[in-house]
Amino acid sequence: MRQLGANWFIEGHIDFEYKKYILLSYLQEINSHFDNSRLYPNLADLIFHYNNLIDFKKNKSLLQQAFPQRLTQADIDAVKLTYQKIIMDDQSMREIEQIITYALGKMDPAIKTGRDIYDFVESHVNIDPVGIIPLMPYHGYFSLQNGKERTNRIYEYQITIFEGKDDKYRGINVAFVDAYEQSITNTPESIKLHLINRNKFMPNPAVYYVHSDITFPLEQTLLPVAKRSLVKYISNAA
Structure with a gap:
């Protein structure tokens, strides 16, 4: 998948037409994946960049805790250094604001498309407990059947709880068995x-x-959606 750097909109040559070309090339590939119902990692990557632009616009993108899973300390230091240089340049700031406004307008419908696909897939995923489920169902197995395929894949899963900035979140680790x-x-x-x-x-x-x-x-769509659906199912049943 074509990658955008975390700081793509402010690093290197700051020119609206150049950044527009980079963005449209990235979105063209994202949309081609969506056209084939391939959600991941494309949707997550797109949402990351969208939120990154929003937070930068609000002057919050320099906070490491905002994106601990993507921004390294080197990324943050680079943003700070670049930001300090361009904040003194009114022309650069106007160019960046134009880039951000344009990018948000183009990313928003692509994210909506991805979320619509996600909702469609989720609506066609069914989960049935097999036998008696223990009181603590956070570690076990799930068998995954993809449509009419006769091959079922078994995964061992473990649901974990981690704390974010403002709340607790549930994640899931899986291993093919x-x-x-x-x-x-x-x-x-x-x-x-x-x-x-x-x-x-x-x-x-x-x-x-x-x-x-x-x-x-399987790997780009059904398995990621199945994992999230299972976390939701177990959390609601617990």
Whole structure:
């Protein structure tokens, strides 16, 4: 995927037409992925850049805690140095404001398209608990079926809680375990028994059967949406 640097709009040659070319080239690739229902990492990257522009406009983008997952200390130092230089140059500031306004206007509909695709995929993802779910279902397995494909993929998951600036958030770590062909004998229930026999350290794991009724790109779309949907499902049920 074509990458935009975190500080693309203020680094290097500050010229509206040049930055416009960089942005449109980036968005062209993003939209081509969306046209093929490939959401990740494209949507997350696009939202990052949109929020980065908004925060810079509000003069908050220099705060490291705003983007701990993307901005390194070197990024922040570079922004500070560049900002100190251009803030004294009215022409540069006007050019940057024009770039930001234009970029936000172009990114906004692309983000809406990505979110519409996400909502569509999420509406076609179903989650069913397999057997009895333990009281603490934050570590277990889920079996993922992509549309009419007979191959199911099993993932071990662990839900974590981390604190942001203002709130607590839930994340999920997953690891691929195995794949199997669904059949009369290979059912989610029989696979759960197999997993219990395979891992004695989890005698009663939480197991969920996650399935979509439409086939989507697995790694770029279905798996990321399934992970988020599972976190939401478990959080609401807990």
